[in-house]
Every structure is written in structure tokens, then in C-alpha cells.
Amino acid sequence: MSDALAFRDVTCVRGGRTLFEGLSFAIAGGGAALVSGPNGVGKSSLIRVAAGLLRPAAGEVVGLPIRALLAEAAALDPGLRLFNALGFWATLDAEPDPRERVPRALDAVGLAHIAEVPVRLLSTGQRRRAALARVVASGAPVWLLDEPANGLDVASVAMLERLIAEHRAGGGTVLVATHTPIALPDAVEVILGDPSC
Numbered sequence: 023m024s025d026a027l028a029f030r031d032v033t034c035v036r037g038g039r040t041l042f043e044g045l046s047f048a049i050a051g052g053g054a055a056l057v058s059g060p061n062g063v064g065k066s067s068l069i070r071v072a073a074g075l076l077r078p079a080a081g082e083v084v085g086l087p088i089r090a091l092l093a094e095a096a097a098l099d100p101g102l103r104l105f106n107a108l109g110f111w112a113t114l115d116a117e118p119d120p121r122e123r124v125p126r127a128l129d130a131v132g133l134a135h136i137a138e139v140p141v142r143l144l145s146t147g148q149r150r151r152a153a154l155a156r157v158v159a160s161g162a163p164v165w166l167l168d169e170p171a172n173g174l175d176v177a178s179v180a181m182l183e184r185l186i187a188e189h190r191a192g193g194g195t196v197l198v199a200t201h202t203p204i205a206l207p208d209a210v211e212v213i214l215g216d217p218s219c
């Protein structure tokens with residue numbers, strides 16, 4: 023079976039500095055990879071390369087083309103009610119039944135009760151869960167999660183772990199960069215700053 027996501031000899035240069043060089047790893051459908059390493063080593067940059075937002079200086083990223091990104095910014099219109107803000111993206115992202123995915127995603131992240139609240143009024147953790155709902159509603163087979171546990175309380179981290187496990191059980195693939203320990207069974211380990219990588 024072909025890989026859902028693979029880095030092949032990827033080199034990433036930012037601001038004239040080589041962050042990583044010749045990096046290769048592959049994730050199959052249903053699999054996960056965990057990116058770790060000290061501050062500033064290039065974890066977020068690696069996620070951006072996987073998302074196609076940053077061009078590698080060398081090498082290539084291959085795999086399924088539809089990837090959902092959870093990054094620092096939630097990318098939800100602060101002036102819209104949460105349901106509508108997610109609906110905007112679901113209509114662009116998801117095939118088929120984009121609108122039906124939003125209530126399901128809100129339920130999945132425990133935010134159904136505030137679906138009509140404007141995004142600007144959400145707390146930090148709620149905003150993070152809303153960003154996760156956007157990924158869930160996208161229907162993308164590949165999830166790219168940059169520090170997904172930031173701002174989440176213990177119960178919400180457990181919810182995140184459950185959502186990732188369900189996505190994988192359905193054949194989905196996850197690439198996670200995190201400082202916060204989260205359960206990611208059988209994940210490929212990508213340790214940046216390690217000369218053997």
C-alpha cells in the first residue's frame with residue numbers, strides 16, 4: 023500500500039538557516055508520526071512543509087493531497103457565530119455533505135452548546151477545540167496538528183486523543199508536533215535536532 027504521507031530527503035531552510043536536512047519518514051493510512059525536539063528546532067516549519075505552505079529547499083513531500091492543518095491561528099472569522107464560521111470552511115473543504123459535518127464536529131469536540139456564540143467570545147481552550155472541529159469537519163484523510171494540546175485542559179486532551187484514535191481507526195493519518203505528551207500509540211518518532219534523523 024502506498025504511503026498516506028511521506029517526506030523524502032527533505033531539507034528545510036528558513037531565514038538562511040538549515041533547520042533539518044535529508045529528512046525521510048513515511049506514515050501509512052491509519053498511522054501517526056510524532057515530531058519532537060527543542061524550541062526553535064523546526065517542528066512548526068516541518069508541519070508547514072507538510073501542509074504545502076513552505077517549500078522544501080530539497081526533497082519532496084508525497085502522499086494523499088488533501089490535508090487539514092491545525093496551526094497556531096484558528097483561522098475562524100471572529101465576527102461569525104461558531105457554527106457559521108465552521109460552516110464556511112466545511113463548504114470549501116468537505117465532500118460530500120459539508121454542512122452535516124459541522125454539527126457532528128461540534129459534538130465531537132464538546133462545543134455544540136455554544137454553536138451560536140461568536141468566535142471572538144470563545145475562551146482560549148474553546149478556540150483550540152473549535153480549530154480542532156474545523157479539522158474534524160474537513161473530512162481530510164491527513165491531519166497535520168501543530169501543538170494541538172496547547173490551551174487544552176486534561177479532559178480536552180483526552181478528547182483530542184480520542185478523536186485522533188477514531189480518525190486513525192477509520193484509516194486516517196496524523197502528523198503531530200507537540201511539547202505536551204499525548205497518547206499516540208505506534209507513532210513514527212521524528213526527533214528534530216537528532217543527528218540520526
Ligand SMILES: Nc1ncnc2c1ncn2[C@@H]1O[C@H](COP(=O)(O)OP(=O)(O)OP(=O)(O)O)[C@@H](O)[C@H]1O
Pocket residue numbers: 036037041059060061062063064065066067068
Ligand atoms: N518566517 C520566518 N522567517 C525566517 N525564519 C523563521 C520564520 N519562521 C520561523 N523562523 C525560524 O525558524 C526556526 C524554527 O522555527 P519553528 O517555529 O519551526 O520551530 P519550533 O520547533 O516549532 O519551535 P517552538 O518549539 O518554539 O514552537 C526558528 O529559529 C525561527 O526563528
